Amino acid sequence: MAQRRKKKLGNLQAIIGSIPMISVAVGVYVICIIYSITLSFTSSRLFPKFNFVGLKQYERLWGSPRWQISVENIWLFGFLLIAFTLIVGYLLAVFMDQRIKQEGLFRTIFLYPFAMSLVVTGLVWQWVLDPNLGVQSAMANWGFEWFKFAPLVNPETAIYGVIIAGVWQGTGVTMAILLAGIRGIDEDIWKASKVDGIPAWRTYFSIVLPMMKGAVATAFVLQCVSVVRVYDLIVAITNGGPGIATQMPAVFVIEHISIRQNAGVGMAAATLMLLPIIILLGGRGIIQWRAAKIEKEYEKKMLQASAEVS
Amino acid sequence: MSEEKPESSGNEPRGPKPRKISPARIGVYAFLIISAIFFTLPLWVMLMTSLKTMPEIRMGYLFNWPQEISFDAWVKAWDTACTGRDCNGLKPGFWNSVKITVPSTILSIVIAAINGYALSFWRFKGSNFFFGLLLFGAFVPYQVVIYPLIIAFREIGIFATLPGIIILHSIFGMPILTLLFRNFFGSLPMDLFKAARIDGAGFWQIFFWIMLPMSVPISIVAVILQVTGIWNDFLFGSVFAGRANMPMTVQLNNIVTTTTGIREYNVNMAATILSAAVPLVVYFVSGKWFVRGIAAGAVKG
Amino acid sequence: MENISVSIKDLSLRFGRIEVLNSMNLEIKQGEFLVLLGPSGCGKSTLLNCIAGLLDVSDGQIFIEGKNVTWEEPKDRGIGMVFQSYALYPQMSVEKNLSFGLRVAGMKKPEIEERVKRAAEILQIEPLLNRKPVELSGGQRQRVAIGRALVRDVDVFLFDEPLSNLDAKLRSELRVEIKLLHQKLSNTMIYVTHDQIEALTLADRVAVMKGGVIQQLDDPTTIYEKPVNLFVAGFMGSPSMNFLHGEVIEKQGNQSVSFKGIEIPIRSYPSINGIKTGTKVILGARPEYIKIDEKEEGTVGPFEAVVEVYEPMGADSIVWILLGGKEISVRVAAGKRYTPEEKISVYFKIPSVSIFDAATEQRL
Numbered sequence: 001m002a003q004r005r006k007k008k009l010g011n012l013q014a015i016i017g018s019i020p021m022i023s024v025a026v027g028v029y030v031i032c033i034i035y036s037i038t039l040s041f042t043s044s045r046l047f048p049k050f051n052f053v054g055l056k057q058y059e060r061l062w063g064s065p066r067w068q069i070s071v072e073n074i075w076l077f078g079f080l081l082i083a084f085t086l087i088v089g090y091l092l093a094v095f096m097d098q099r100i101k102q103e104g105l106f107r108t109i110f111l112y113p114f115a116m117s118l119v120v121t122g123l124v125w126q127w128v129l130d131p132n133l134g135v136q137s138a139m140a141n142w143g144f145e146w147f148k149f150a151p152l153v154n155p156e157t158a159i160y161g162v163i164i165a166g167v168w169q170g171t172g173v174t175m176a177i178l179l180a181g182i183r184g185i186d187e188d189i190w191k192a193s194k195v196d197g198i199p200a201w202r203t204y205f206s207i208v209l210p211m212m213k214g215a216v217a218t219a220f221v222l223q224c225v226s227v228v229r230v231y232d233l234i235v236a237i238t239n240g241g242p243g244i245a246t247q248m249p250a251v252f253v254i255e256h257i258s259i260r261q262n263a264g265v266g267m268a269a270a271t272l273m274l275l276p277i278i279i280l281l282g283g284r285g286i287i288q289w290r291a292a293k294i295e296k297e298y299e300k301k302m303l304q305a306s307a308e309v310s
Numbered sequence: 311m312s313e314e315k316p317e318s319s320g321n322e323p324r325g326p327k328p329r330k331i332s333p334a335r336i337g338v339y340a341f342l343i344i345s346a347i348f349f350t351l352p353l354w355v356m357l358m359t360s361l362k363t364m365p366e367i368r369m370g371y372l373f374n375w376p377q378e379i380s381f382d383a384w385v386k387a388w389d390t391a392c393t394g395r396d397c398n399g400l401k402p403g404f405w406n407s408v409k410i411t412v413p414s415t416i417l418s419i420v421i422a423a424i425n426g427y428a429l430s431f432w433r434f435k436g437s438n439f440f441f442g443l444l445l446f447g448a449f450v451p452y453q454v455v456i457y458p459l460i461i462a463f464r465e466i467g468i469f470a471t472l473p474g475i476i477i478l479h480s481i482f483g484m485p486i487l488t489l490l491f492r493n494f495f496g497s498l499p500m501d502l503f504k505a506a507r508i509d510g511a512g513f514w515q516i517f518f519w520i521m522l523p524m525s526v527p528i529s530i531v532a533v534i535l536q537v538t539g540i541w542n543d544f545l546f547g548s549v550f551a552g553r554a555n556m557p558m559t560v561q562l563n564n565i566v567t568t569t570t571g572i573r574e575y576n577v578n579m580a581a582t583i584l585s586a587a588v589p590l591v592v593y594f595v596s597g598k599w600f601v602r603g604i605a606a607g608a609v610k611g
Numbered sequence: 612m613e614n615i616s617v618s619i620k621d622l623s624l625r626f627g628r629i630e631v632l633n634s635m636n637l638e639i640k641q642g643e644f645l646v647l648l649g650p651s652g653c654g655k656s657t658l659l660n661c662i663a664g665l666l667d668v669s670d671g672q673i674f675i676e677g678k679n680v681t682w683e684e685p686k687d688r689g690i691g692m693v694f695q696s697y698a699l700y701p702q703m704s705v706e707k708n709l710s711f712g713l714r715v716a717g718m719k720k721p722e723i724e725e726r727v728k729r730a731a732e733i734l735q736i737e738p739l740l741n742r743k744p745v746e747l748s749g750g751q752r753q754r755v756a757i758g759r760a761l762v763r764d765v766d767v768f769l770f771d772e773p774l775s776n777l778d779a780k781l782r783s784e785l786r787v788e789i790k791l792l793h794q795k796l797s798n799t800m801i802y803v804t805h806d807q808i809e810a811l812t813l814a815d816r817v818a819v820m821k822g823g824v825i826q827q828l829d830d831p832t833t834i835y836e837k838p839v840n841l842f843v844a845g846f847m848g849s850p851s852m853n854f855l856h857g858e859v860i861e862k863q864g865n866q867s868v869s870f871k872g873i874e875i876p877i878r879s880y881p882s883i884n885g886i887k888t889g890t891k892v893i894l895g896a897r898p899e900y901i902k903i904d905e906k907e908e909g910t911v912g913p914f915e916a917v918v919e920v921y922e923p924m925g926a927d928s929i930v931w932i933l934l935g936g937k938e939i940s941v942r943v944a945a946g947k948r949y950t951p952e953e954k955i956s957v958y959f960k961i962p963s964v965s966i967f968d969a970a971t972e973q974r975l
Contacts (some may be wrong), residue, residue, distance in 0.1 A: 013513035014432035018440070021425040021488065024481050025443035029450060032458040039457070047459060092345060095338045107601075109346045110596070112353070115593035115600065116586045117542035119559045123566050123582050124352045127359065127575060128372070137370035168349065176601050188698035191665050196712030196759070197686025206711075210702040223447075232544035236563055240792075253453035254549070263457055270454045277449045285481045295745075323681040325670045 033274070040267035048263065057268040067269060070247040071081035073159055077248070078227040081166045085223055086216070088167070090175030094204050096175065097182050110172035118307060120168065122236025125165035126152065152238055162237055162246055169233075170226065174219045181215025217284075224280055228273060249273050342470035360384060367575050383576035387584055391577050393564035400581055405562030407541055407588075409472060412559055414479035415536040418487055419529060421480060426491025427521050431503045432513060441488065448485035452545060460549065470552025477539050478550050487532055494528040495521065534596050535603040538589040558585045615677075616799035617642040617662060617767055622671035624657060624823075631657045632823045634671065641766075642797045647812040649820035650846070655803045658820075659769050662801065664688050676766050686712070689751050691760020692769040695776055697752045699744040701911035705755050706740040723762075730761040733795065750785055751775050757792065770802040772798050776808060786812060811835065819843045837965065841972035844965055846894045850929060850940040852895045856969060861888040868894050868966070871935035876911045879961045882975050898929060898942040900960040903949075909963075913956030918949045932957065 015022075035048075043053045061067050092110060096103060113121060128134050131150035139147035151161035185208055193203040209216075231250040238246045251271055256266030355372055360383050362376040364528055389399040426433075459478070460469060468474035498521075506516045547557035556564075562585040566578045593600050617639040620710060624632040631654050639645050647655040660666040662673060665845055672681045680688045699708050706727060713723045715901035731737045734754040744752060760768055770789070774782045793800055800868045804810055810817045811831040818828045819842075827839045838844035844852050857870035859877075866888060867876040876896065877886075886892070902910055919938065920931040923945065928951050934957060941957065949955070966975045 011432060011434045014428040014434055014437075017424045017513065017517075018428045018437065019432075020421045020480075021428075021484065022440050022443060024484050025440040025447070028455055028459070028481055029443050029447040032455040032462075035458040036454050043955075088345075091341070095342050098338050099333070100338070100342065104597075106342055106346060108597075109349050111601070112590065112593055113349065115538055115589045117544065117559050117589070119542075119544045119563050120586045123562070123578065124356055127579065128352055128355055133367060133370050133372065133575065135372055138372035138374075141370050168352065180560050180601075186667035186696050186698060188696045189700070191660075191663070191692065192698035192759070193692060194665060195663060195685045195686070195690065195692045196715070197764070198712060198715045202715060203311070207700050207702075225449055231453075232559075235544070236566075239567070244336075250451065250453050254456070254545070257457045257460070258549070267457060270323070270451070270457070273451045274454050277451065281446065281449060322672065323679050323683070324672050327682040359948045 002234065031266045036267045037271050037274075039263060040271045042264055044231055044267070045079060046261040053264070057084050057264040060105070061265055061268045061272075064265075066244050066247055067249075067252060069244050069271075070249045070252045071292045073246060074227065074230075074248055077163055077166065077230065078224070080160075081170065082164070082220065082223045082225060085170045085174040086219060089171050089219065090178050090209070091173065092175040093179040096179055107176070110175050112172070113169045113286055114173045116169075118230075118232035119236040119248075121165050121169045122238075125161065125168070126237050128160050144202040153242060155242050158238055158242060158245045162233065165233060165237055166230070173222065177219045178212070181212035184215070185211055189225060221280070221284075225277075228276060318386050328384045331493055352537070356583055358385075360583055362576055364572075364574060364576060372439065380576075383574070383580040384584070386574070387565070387577045387581035389471065391565045391574075391581060393561055393568055400558060400561055400565070400584055404584070406551070406561075407556050407558040408443035410475055410479065410547070410551065410555065411537055411540045414476045414483070414540050415533060417476060418480040418483035418536055419532045422484060422487030422532065423491050423522070423525060423529070424517065425484070425488040425494075426495050427517050428513075429488070429492045430495035430498075431500075438555055441492070444485045444488055448489070452482070456545075456549065461576070463550065470555075472551075475546060475551045475555060478546050479536075479543070482546070483536055483539065490528060490532055490535075491525070494525060530596075531599055531603045534592055536598055538592055538600075541588050614641045615639070616643065616675070617801065618674040619658075619662070620672045620674070622658075622661060622673065624654075624661060624666065624670045625669045630823060632661070632668075635825060637800065637818065637822070637825065637828070639799060641799055642817045644793050644800045644802065644813055646810040646814035646817045647801065647820060648801045648807060648846075649805065651805060653820040654823040655805075655820050656771055657823075659771055659801060659803045662688075662767075663690055663692050663769055665959050685918050686716075689766045690769055691763050691765040691767070692771065693753070693756045693760060693773045695772045697744075697756040697773070699752060699755055699759075701744050704741050704743055705736065705747070705758075708744070708755055709740075712759070713762060726764065730758040733761065734758050734792075749781050750788070753788075755783055757789075761796075763768050766799060768798050768800045770800065772805070773805055775804070775806065782809075789813060807849070811847075819846060821846075830924065836963065837974070838895075839974050841893060841895070841929060841967045842965070848897055850898055852965070853901070853939045854896050855896070855934075855937065855939075856893040857894060859886050859888050859890045859892055868892060870894065871937065873914055873935050875914070875959055875961075877961055877966065879911075880907055880964065880966060881962060882966065884975075886946050890975075892975065893967045893972075895965040895967060896938045896939075896959055897963070900963040901939065901941045902960065903930065903932075903941055903947075903955050904957040905945060906958055907960065910939045910960050911957035912958030914958075916953055916955055916957050918953040918955060920951065921949045 038050075038055055039048055041052050041054060042049055043051055043056070075264060096106060100106065128154045129150055130137075131153050134150065135149060135152050139149075151164075182204075189207060189211070190203070193207060198207070231254065232297055234240060234246055234248050234251050237299035240247045240251055250273070253266045253270045253273065256262045256269065260266075351373070358376060359367060359372075359380045361381070363378065363380050363382075366377055384401065387399055388401055390397050391399045425441075429437055463469035463474050463478075468477065502520065503516065506520050511519065541557075542559060543557065544559045544563065547560045548563075551557060551560070562581050565581050596603075615638050617637075619635055619637040621639075622632055622635045623630070635658065649655045657666065661668050662675075662682065664683060668681065671945070672679055675681065675689055677781075678689075683691075696712060700711065703711060709727045709730060710723050713726065727740075728737075731740060734757060736751065736754050736758060739747060741752055744755070747755065758774070773789075774785055777785065786809060789802075793813075802809075802813060811834075814831050816828060817831055817834050819826045819834060820923075821842050827843045828835055829837075834843065835847050838847060838852075841854070845854070855868070855870045855875075857868040857875075859866055860869045860874070861867075862874075863879050865876060866886065867874040869875075880886075902912075906912065914934060916932040916934040916939075918930060918932055922929040922931070925945070927945050928943050928947065930943055932939050932941055932955065939957075943949075967973060968975055
């Protein structure tokens with residue numbers, strides 16, 4: 001009895017200790033989200049107002065070229081950034097796995113951009129890509145006048161300049177995660193493929209890569225989250241310009257709740273930002289659920305198989 | 311050592327296989343070195359620009375070593391560079407960042423350690439549900455919750471104050487750090503906990519006497535993660551800190567984008583390096599721990 | 612000479628300063644089942660990896676089927692290998708696992724199908740060909756792993772502790788399966804293990820290794836009954852051999868080992884070159900060559916002893932006794948019971964014991 005009471009007491013302490021967690025989980029991730037979604041149906045300006053206007057803010061949102069360009073940009077930015085960081089990251093990881101001399105040095109070099117603020121990343125690349133004094137002029141001074149590379153000042157190409165900065169910042173992390181995945185593969189698999197006479201590149205792509213789905217998924221999700229959140233980089237590198245060429249949803253929302261004093265539209269945009277994350281998490285959930293189901297079927301089959309054979 | 315020629319007796323293969331430098335190997339190094347150059351160039355440019363004088367910068371040799379090394383830009387960036395009307399350089403921003411980062415790091419880690427401990431050993435009804443919500447939070451774009459939080463903080467009266475920004479960082483550090491500590495405590499043997507229970511220790515006693523001393527390594531990972539994360543933050547600092555507590559990143563952006571007068575690229579780059587210095591030092595000193603922090607922070611399913 | 616399958620000449624392997632294999636020489640006959648046995652870190656797996664070509668040797672040569680393969684790639688050595696974790700490619704079906712190496716090598720499709728079919732028949736895994744490795748039991752996985760070596764039509768099979776990940780019951784089942792397979796295929800097989808039961812049951816010859824050196828290379832019976840040195844004697848057998856440290860004395864022309872005041876006559880011991888009186892020796896007696904209360908042909912005794920612990924093991928029992936203050940294990944038939952503190956007399960079966968020089972630890 002005393003034991004039981006003590007356990008109860010411990011549980012009470014545990015609940016007390018978890019109050020910050022519970023209040024953040026509920027307060028921020030339930031109430032705040034619901035509040036934001038609710039406001040997206042109102043005509044709130046700088047301060048919240050609860051006069052509902054239906055889907056009007058969403059209509060305004062989709063009618064605004066600023067938002068349309070934001071959405072276009074984030075798809076382009078997201079697709080290219082994720083594709084680049086994953087492909088180049090995996091290539092780098094594979095090459096780093098070749099018993100390289102100075103592996104530590106290379107790792108340090110590839111990863112340090114990730115340690116720095118995205119503001120720093122943005123400002124540095126803004127400077128490097130400066131049309132008058134940046135890489136273009138340096139190359140011209142070295143005698144390569146044909147070399148034209150100043151994407152940030154042209155609305156058509158500015159987003160690609162941003163992507164370069166993003167790739168520079170994010171590839172190292174992807175490499176580190178994927179390299180850890182490669183190193184986690186059973187040593188015997190390598191030996192077996194050598195005995196089978198399978199060339200190393202083939203082993204990396206046909207055997208090792210499918211075996212490290214976990215690491216790939218981790219890197220993928222990490223990049224997805226950073227794409228949806230991208231704000232600092234844009235503010236620092238182009239501040240959304242030239243014009244509105246490099247607008248992004250995250251910048252759009254902040255501008256609407258602060259300078260533009262139009263929280264209703266801002267919250268409509270924020271609600272839409274939540275969608276891809278929910279789809280991503282939902283998709284992952286379904287995949288996991290299906291994997292669990294398939295595993296159960298495997299077990300059944302396995303039992304049958306062992307019965308058949310023996 | 312491995313390049314050593316084998317002593318061959320006759321023509322028979324004997325001893326280690328002679329190693330040839332294959333084209334594939336040259337290719338591997340070439341790819342790595344070219345990538346390394348791409349990754350180091352911006353740092354190089356930053357440094358070189360910050361050491362040059364403005365006339366030299368205007369000549370447009372971005373990558374060249376400065377003809378004459380000058381630290382004036384660094385001094386100016388730290389002490390007198392202007393953001394709008396104020397001309398105090400980055401110095402106040404640096405101290406603001408320290409004032410924000412230190413308490414935020416400590417607070418968020420303490421809370422997360424307790425959370426992780428409770429989630430691993432003292433599961434109560436609904437604890438995993440709350441944890442699930444929190445994990446979901448790790449993926450939620452900040453923009454979705456930022457406006458309600460502004461309103462709430464304003465109501466409580468901590469908007470644009472130092473405590474406000476500290477609490478905010480603790481809130482947003484919680485999902486990842488809780489996951490980090492839960493995974494760590496979850497890897498400890500349950501028997502250890504049971505033994506302590508049998509010895510009569512309670513929730514806080516077990517936490518302080520047994521779990522906390524064991525969680526030093528994971529706490530180091532957490533400190534690295536938080537110090538770099540909070541120091542590098544821009545969004546929260548610009549929205550929640552208020553003018554008086556503006557962190558270094560925000561001030562940096564203001565200095566660089568201040569349009570009045572001529573743009574002093576050397577000062578801008580010196581300011582950029584100064585802002586990146588703290589996380590870079592943390593990164594270079596911590597080395598492998600940093601990588602471990604990323605791996606732990608990259609939410610695993 | 613022509614029926615030598617694998618031949619190793621002066622093989623050395625160093626990692627930096629650490630010498631893992633020390634100028635080793637070994638010849639394995641065609642169709643032989645050789646077991647490399649030893650504690651972890653003795654170099655047995657390293658040796659196997661050298662034979663497979665997975666490790667570059669520091670010195671020496673390796674011949675397989677008369678061909679010098681020292682510098683050859685693993686795939687060109689005519690070997691197949693079965694790993695501890697089996698190392699099946701998880702995302703490929705059994706059929707793909709078996710055929711992947713052949714497809715990469717560019718073999719014609721009908722030929723591949725033919726080989727896979729034959730291997731599947733031999734291993735009786737035809738119903739499993741479309742399954743993925745996760746859907747297989749431990750035993751089935753092992754068969755697929757062997758099948759992967761089988762389709763490559765190799766001369767030599769290498770096994771790297773294939774059973775050590777499994778539970779005891781499955782282990783003994785699969786052991787029998789490997790033995791049957793060897794009887795059926797009659798390939799040369801080299802098998803690494805730290806499990807002495809596996810070694811004794813499977814091997815034609817056992818090489819007991821320690822510190823990168825083969826201590827003894829013999830058939831299992833000789834290894835067990837006539838270990839060449841103290842290490843082999845102590846490593847083989849469970850419970851391990853009893854070691855009595857003593858000195859050889861001589862009385863009226865008859866030698867005995869004096870051990871804590873007890874004199875054990877060793878006249879019937881088949882020594883190699885005779886034993887000098889006065890030598891410090893270690894008398895090693897396996898638990899089954901010590902008898903309690905029963906005098907047999909060739910035994911010496913009685914010696915007074917006290918029962919300490921009685922351990923019934925099912926098929927037989929182990930009695931731990933104190934002889935002259937030293938703890939000794941004795942194997943007795945299952946029916947006999949002893950109680951602690953019981954006074955008994957023991958007899959040594961001298962023709963079956965081993966005597967080692969205490970200084971060199973070599974068999975005398």
